[in-house]
Amino acid sequence: MGHTRWLNEEEKRAWSAFTNAHALLYRRIEQRLKRDFGLSGLQYEILARLGDAPNRELRMAELAGALVNSKSGLTYQIGQMEKSGWVRRRSCPSDERAVYAVLDDAGMALLERAAPGHVELVRELLFDALSPEQVRALADGLGEAGRRMTGVPGEADPVRGDCAASAEGGVAAADHPLSRREHQGPP
Amino acid sequence: MGHTRWLNEEEKRAWSAFTNAHALLYRRIEQRLKRDFGLSGLQYEILARLGDAPNRELRMAELAGALVNSKSGLTYQIGQMEKSGWVRRRSCPSDERAVYAVLDDAGMALLERAAPGHVELVRELLFDALSPEQVRALADGLGEAGRRMTGVPGEADPVRGDCAASAEGGVAAADHPLSRREHQGPP
DNA sequence: TACCGGTCGTTCAAATTGGAACATCCAGTT
DNA sequence: AACTGGATGTTCCAATTTGAACGACCGGTA
Numbered sequence: 021m022g023h024t025r026w027l028n029e030e031e032k033r034a035w036s037a038f039t040n041a042h043a044l045l046y047r048r049i050e051q052r053l054k055r056d057f058g059l060s061g062l063q064y065e066i067l068a069r070l071g072d073a074p075n076r077e078l079r080m081a082e083l084a085g086a087l088v089n090s091k092s093g094l095t096y097q098i099g100q101m102e103k104s105g106w107v108r109r110r111s112c113p114s115d116e117r118a119v120y121a122v123l124d125d126a127g128m129a130l131l132e133r134a135a136p137g138h139v140e141l142v143r144e145l146l147f148d149a150l151s152p153e154q155v156r157a158l159a160d161g162l163g164e165a166g167r168r169m170t171g172v173p174g175e176a177d178p179v180r181g182d183c184a185a186s187a188e189g190g191v192a193a194a195d196h197p198l199s200r201r202e203h204q205g206p207p
Numbered sequence: 208m209g210h211t212r213w214l215n216e217e218e219k220r221a222w223s224a225f226t227n228a229h230a231l232l233y234r235r236i237e238q239r240l241k242r243d244f245g246l247s248g249l250q251y252e253i254l255a256r257l258g259d260a261p262n263r264e265l266r267m268a269e270l271a272g273a274l275v276n277s278k279s280g281l282t283y284q285i286g287q288m289e290k291s292g293w294v295r296r297r298s299c300p301s302d303e304r305a306v307y308a309v310l311d312d313a314g315m316a317l318l319e320r321a322a323p324g325h326v327e328l329v330r331e332l333l334f335d336a337l338s339p340e341q342v343r344a345l346a347d348g349l350g351e352a353g354r355r356m357t358g359v360p361g362e363a364d365p366v367r368g369d370c371a372a373s374a375e376g377g378v379a380a381a382d383h384p385l386s387r388r389e390h391q392g393p394p
Numbered sequence: 395t396a397c398c399g400g401t402c403g404t405t406c407a408a409a410t411t412g413g414a415a416c417a418t419c420c421a422g423t424t
Numbered sequence: 425a426a427c428t429g430g431a432t433g434t435t436c437c438a439a440t441t442t443g444a445a446c447g448a449c450c451g452g453t454a
Contacts, residue, residue: 024323025330034342035329037349042229043275044356060410080433088230090412095434097410117419117432136211142222143212149352155221157344162224165336169231247440267403280441282404287440304402304449 045145052141057134062089062097064138067106067131070123077110077122106130232332239328244321249276249284251325254293254318257310264297264309293317 027035046061053059059067065087070076078086084094098121101107106127112118123131147155214222237248246254252274257263265273271281285308288294293314299305310318334342 024327026326027330027334030339030342030346031330031334033350034346035333037346037353038229038333040275041349041353041356042225044353047275048356062410081431084433088227088234091433092413092435093411100409115420115432119433139213140211143214143218145356146222146225146352147214147218149355150348152217154344154348155217157341158348159217159221159224161337161341161345162228163220165333166224166228166231168336169228169235169332249440268401271403277442278403279405279443283440302402302450306403 041146045142048145049138049141052137053134056137057130059130059134060097062087062093063101063106064131064134066094066097066101066121067123067127068135070107070121071128071131073123075122076128077120080119080121083121101127228333232329235332236325236328239324240321243324244317246317246321247284249274249280250288251318251321253281253284253288253308254310254314255322257294257308258315258318260310262309263315264307267306267308270308288314 049064050061053061053064057064066083069083069086070078080091080094080098084091087094098107098109102109104126106124108122108124110120110122112120150158233248236251240246240248240251244251253270256270256273257265267281267285268278271278274281285294285296289296291313293311295309295311297307297309299307337345
């Protein structure tokens with residue numbers, strides 16, 4: 021084994037900036053979400069993920085994977101959110117093991133109230149400090165790093181949604197309310 | 208208040224990559240540290256910070272600030288690490304409120320054993336996926352973001368180290384053993 | 395000297411986390 | 425049909441984290 025490839029100054033700066041910025045940012049976000057909506061960061065993320073998932077629902081495992089959280093942790097949080105009436109559990113007839121977390125209307129409403137402030141804060145604290153090139157570098161570089169860590173070779177089709185939500189009240193596959201897109205025309 | 212400046216696609220990618228990469232990376236790092244050295248991520252950071260602090264010591268508040276952790280959390284961890292004999296507390300005569308966390312020899316030795324693998328992992332999972340330009344963008348962009356969040360206007364002198372460690376065994380201000388620097392000559 | 399606003403580190407209770415053990419279930423094999 | 429290797433989600437429990445409350449202390453001021 022070689023003698024450890026230490027980080028050069030630039031890399032040290034990058035690493036330090038990366039961890040530091042994340043910690044600072046996440047802390048601020050959590051505080052505000054908690055103060056304004058009684059939500060933890062994880063809970064907001066859960067709402068958000070479910071919010072723009074196909075039928076506002078995702079399997080526990082998928083959700084846990086997407087959030088990079090432990091299964092048990094998710095079980096706990098979904099439990100909490102269920103008590104609050106933001107989320108509901110649904111089991112799938114075709115696969116008895118599966119459990120779907122479904123976003124309730126109350127949860128969706130909450131998400132819609134919380135999202136603007138959240139996005140605004142992220143923009144203010146992060147994107148307002150970045151040049152367009154830096155944004156691209158983040159997206160590309162960290163995107164690639166993330167991809168490598170998840171082990172995504174050839175885009176093996178997800179196969180999810182075997183057990184589609186069928187008969188249920190009225191709403192079927194409404195469009196995702198929070199996915200507006202505001203062109204902010206690049207030069 | 209304007210109608211929320213939502214994120215464009217590129218920004219969404221960047222944000223998602225940022226949080227995702229961080230979560231993935233941190234999780235891996237924690238697992239390895241725990242497995243190989245029985246250390247948590249936070250504990251490693253504490254060792255590292257103390258390791259290249261002036262006299263291998265830092266005030267509790269400084270440390271907490273640098274780590275972006277709560278005071279109480281740090282109190283707890285330092286307590287744990289003290290039990291393990293990696294760290295020691297020292298109080299300062301000139302300011303009775305202050306408490307310094309001092310890195311013990313055992314802690315330093317542990318740090319020196321853990322650092323290579325840690326750095327190697329960071330390089331492998333993060334830097335190997337980044338181009339030099341991307342590294343620079345991270346360092347600059349996130350550095351700036353972090354600076355803004357900490358509120359660092361005119362580099363107000365830290366004033367720290369009022370109560371310098373004086374009489375103590377032998378070692379005074381030895382050079383920081385872990386701060387080797389390996390030129391990795393840019394083209 | 396006595397007082398005051400502010401800082402420091404610790405304590406406390408309550409909430410969260412994460413891994414291991416567990417019971418169930420699915421798909422492919424024998 | 426019985427068996428096996430792998431997933432799934434939950435439960436359990438110990439470790440950790442958080443913010444608020446607290447007591448001690450500092451520096452400047454009346």
